[in-house]
Amino acid sequence: MKIGVLGAGMMTEALAAGWVRAGHDVLIGGRTPGKATALAKRIGARAGTLREAAEFGDAVLVAVRREGLADTITATGGALAGKPVIDCGNAVDVTDFSQVTYQDGTSMAEEIARLAPGAHVVKAFNQAHASVWAMTPPAFDGRPLAVPFAGADEAKPAARTLISDLGAAPLDAGDLRQTRNLEAMAIVVIRLLSSGHDPRSVFAFTTSVPAPPPPADR
Template sequence: MRIGVLGAGAMADALGTRWAAAGHELMVAGRTADKARALARKWGARAGDFREVAEFGDVALIAVLYQGMPATLAEIGDALRDKPVVDCNNPVETEKFTLVTEAGRSLAQDIGQATGGHVVKAFNLCHARVWEMDPPLFDGRRLVVPYCGDHSAANDLTRRLIADIGGEPLLVGGLEQALHLEAMAAVVISLLFGGRDPHTVFNLVDGAPVAAGL
């Protein structure tokens, strides 16, 4: 699979490294060109500008701090139209740990509206160090990775990308659920800023039947 990685920070590094190891072909763009080129060398990939990378991928990962998202989307233009787009970002301010998007809307929905892409929310509930784990195991179980989206083919690609890093994919609904995943992330981020280990996660389900009444 050809994956365009839009962003060159810690999340892009962690996920891109795992996908490159799984045999995918990557291309990367970043706000800092030197960082993008360094990741490209690490992955045996190529670097380019945001539009080039968006056009390259069968699927794109957007991993950009929310403060830089408008400028990034402007550079991408319409290059993601009708393409699967994985959004791992969290629009969370770190004073009161609340969402900064318009009430009732998620960043994922805003990205979809701006790009015309088929956006899937995924990988947003953990610190980058969790995605560096090979595989991400907690209590001997694979990490459950919730994702949501409205487009079946984009959801299927995201499921594959989650499985490729050793996670347990969990579809939680359409893209309207992205708002709730972003709100869950605000809780995780507040814990991390409070000093919790970066490997803190929601250990969501283990596949066992839930007892009646619980």
């Protein structure tokens, strides 16, 4: 699969590196081109502009802070329409660990869907720190990490593939409205991490069912 990534931070490095190892073709676009280029070189991916990453991907990961979300989506020039878009972010005010919502109390994932008409948005990977996604695989006591995801049905096959190819187990949590709950759940994780808890021990969802093997063909 061709994967475009918007953002060049810790989550991009952890997730995209795992997808490169799984055989996917990854192109990273960032608002700071030099940072995106350096990251792509470290993990064996390509680098380009935000619009190039959006146009490139069969699926696109949005991995940016909420403060830069609108500018990032605008920079894609409408290229997200019709594509699975995976949102791994959380809208949280870390000064008091309150949830930040958008129009009518909507989530960050729903805001992406509003800013990118026609995109098929799913939220995933937002329940754990980047260091967990850097594990190969993310497993605890021999059991794969279960990754809750929610959003548009059209994007769920891509989300399942990208979760499974990291060695984790997909856990369907419902439609796009449930992304509000996933973001609220993540605030508990973020607060615990801020209190000094081990990122690898916080909200470690696991499953006794092995993660499905990656598909033979991409």
